[in-house]
Each structure stands twice: as structure tokens, then as C-alpha cells.
Amino acid sequence: MIPPPSAKGTVPFGPYKTWYRVTGDLGADRPAVVVVHGGPGSTHDYLLGLANLVDEGWPVVHYDQLGNGGSTHLRDRGADFWTPELFLDELANLLAALRVRRYVLFGQSWGGVLAAAHAARGPEGLTGLVVADSPASYPRWIGELAALRRALPPAVAEALDRHEATGDYEHPEYKWATGVFYTTHVCRVQPLPPELTASFLELGSDPTVYGTMNGPTEFHITGTLKDFTVEPDLPRIAVPMLVVRGEHDEVTPAAIAPFHELVPGARYEEVPGASHLPHLEQPERFRAILLDFLKGL
Secondary structure, rough: OOOOOOOEEEEEOOOEEEEEEEEEOOOOOOEEEEEEEOOOOOOOHHHHHHHHHHHHHOOOOEEOOOOOOOOEEEOOOOOOOOHHHHHHHHHHHHHHOOOOOOEEEEEHHHHHHHHHHHHHOOOOEEEEEEEEEOOHHHHHHHHHHHHHHHOOHHHHHHHHHHHHHHOOOOEEEEEEHHHHHHHHHHOEEEEEEHHHHHHHHHHHHOOOHHHOOOEEEOEEEOOOOOOEOHHHHHEEEEEEEEEEEOOOOOOOOOOOHHHHHHHHEEEEEEEEOOOOOHHHHHHHHHHHHHHHHOOOO
16 A cells, blocks of 8 residues: 655746655654656656655655646747756755755656766765666667667567658557567566556656657657766765666666766666566565665665
């Protein structure tokens, strides 16, 4: 069971609003776990299970990044608006508005990239960092994704290439081929967990951010992030750090390696049998890894 929120609402972010959910008491002895979701352009829903950390004494903060979920939607904004700096500013604003004094950042996928960039700035009150299933460099990751695609059955890879060449991402054959990649490297649990379905539905209802920054799919990155990297920032991270991925993750060992190779003392874990969402695919193993890290802070 996911515990009910202790508080939820929105905080102002300039002329916009950021939606948040707090589980537990932010004044507790243990630091808050602030959860940064992926996408960009997804929502908090697929990470809501982390609210159960309150049972072990950690208050938990979830939020929806600008452009999706309960936060302000801005369908008319273009690439010049949707930048990593925007989301870094939003995160800092949320922490200040909620008066979060001590916290651990948990970032998943794009959220891990964002969390690492935040941590590299040396913010006061940050006591730990978890980067889950995140690429440190989008150019490096694009090359790794190409290798994963080549390893798919020939008919699948050919369908992806053929329809991407014409931009026909709605073709039934392309959707079938996309599904093969997703069930191999994104989520190996079928049917999909309901919390993941909720995030997919939210993303589908407003794909502005995802389409602009990422592209049409997880493995065809054509948006503004295609040249983005946090690798130069990583040596400046000075808090304990856990880096984790699934065995079959679309974020390959080479794509995630800079996080644990460039951050002194970073701990690296791989979850067997999981792909891009080990917290949903192998929840007990993932929770054990996470709690062991948190209790060691």
C-alpha cells in the first residue's frame, strides 16, 4: 500500500505552478528523499512507490516537473524554453518553497541527469544522491542505443529504421517494433504496472516536453538533449552517491559508467533481471539496495 500524502498542492514558480506531494514529516530527524522523475515530460506516478520509505523514517517529496501532470502545461512553448536550466531552477525553487533543509536526491532516468547537475553545484543541505538508470552523456547514450537496436531481431530493427526514415511514428508496424524494444529494455513486467501506465497516459496527453527535449521514442533521440552531457560536472559532486541500473537497461553500462567512475567513492549496483525500471521490475531487490545506501548516510 502506498501511504497517503501528508500534504500536497502547488508552489509558485515564476508565473507558473509546480505540483508536489509530501509523505511524512519534513521536520523529521532523517533527511527528506526528494524524487526527481524521468522523461523529460513524464510525471511522478511511476515512482510513487518510493513513498513507502516513510515507513523506515524518511519523509518523501514527489513533484511533477513543469509541463506535465499537475504542474502548469505550456503547449505553445518551443525548444528555447524547455532547457535543463529551467528544470534546475524549478527544483531549487521547490526545495526553497517547501523549506527542505536536509535532503537526499533520488533521480530516475532524465531525473538522475538533473539530480547530478543539481548536486554538482554543491547545494546546502544535500546529504546524498541516487542516480538510477540515467545516461551521463546523451551523445554517448545515442551510440549505445544504436547498438541495442542492432541486437534486436532483424525484422524489428528494419521496421524501426524504415519508419523513422519517413517520420511515420504512428504506423502500426513501428508501434509493434517499439513495443519489442520497450519490453526488452524499458519494462519487462507485463502487463505494465498501473503506476507506469498512469505516467504513460499523462505523457501521451501532453507530449510537448518529451517531444521537444527527447524525441519521438526512448531510442530515437532527436530533441534538444541530443548533445547534452553532465560528464564535466561530475567530479564536483561531493556527497555520497549510489548509481544503479537494471541488467537489461536501455541505459547500458557504458552510458551510466561516468557517474561511478568520475564521482569519488560512488557506489555502483546492477539489479539482475530488470531493465530501465528496476524499482517496478525487481522491487524487493531494489528497495534493499536503496535502504542499505540510505542507512549508511
